[in-house]
Each structure stands twice: as structure tokens, then as C-alpha cells.
Amino acid sequence: MGSFGDFLLWVFWVFVFVAYLMVLFSIIGDLFRDHTLSGWWKAVWIIFLVFLPFLTALIYLIARGGSMQKRAMAQAQEMQTAQAEYIRQTAGTSSAADDIAKAKSLLDSGAITQAEFDSLKAKALAS
DSSP: OOOHHHHHHHHHHHHHHHHHHHHHHHHHHHHHHOSSSOHHHHHHHHHHHHHSHHHHHHHHHHHHHHHHHHHHHHHHHHHHHHHHHHHHHHHTOOOHHHHHHHHHHHHHHTSSOHHHHHHHHHHHHHO
16 A cells, blocks of 8 residues: 555656646647648647657747737737627617618508607617
């Protein structure tokens, strides 16, 4: 049976390995997120990450670490903007002019009264 110290040492090395994997995947994600870096340079970084993983990760974080967050924030902003646009399109939100035009067509067809049209128009202009 192993001692408690052996168990703590094992837990430490598992932690170090998981932390290294997180750094590695962050670097790979950043490489493919960066559109200014050519495909050849991406391939060179990946090759070095395979053959000299710890040294390459350290050099990458020193050389390009400052801009990693900027690229991640830009991608998150693009995704948020795209999601908001999709929600707007799907929800079918319209402008006040569109709402008034729809209400006017309902009034012209006789589906609503003048009082209802005035109420819908006031509501559209208020929002």
C-alpha cells in the first residue's frame, strides 16, 4: 500500500497534466482563431507543439499570449452579435412604421375599428 504522500504526489501530477492540456487546447484554439497567421506558421507551431510541447507552449505564451485574449474577445463579440441578429430575425421584431402599416391594412379591410387603429398606432409610436 502506498502512503498518503504518494497519493498527494499523484494528485499533483494529475493536476499538472490537466493544466497542461488546458494550455495546449487554448493555444491550438488561438492558432486557428487567428486569421492573420498563415497556414504554414500554424503548421510550424503545431509541429513544435507535438515534438517539444512544454518549451513550445512556454514560447507561444510569451510571444503571442498578449493577443490571445483580444482574439478570444473579438470572437465572442462576433458570436454575440450573430446570435442577437438571429434572434431578431426569428422573433420577427418590426419597427413602429411596420406596425402602423399592418394596423392600417387591418383598418382598411374592416377587421378593426378606427378607435382600435388609433390605439395600435399610439402603442407603436410609444415603443
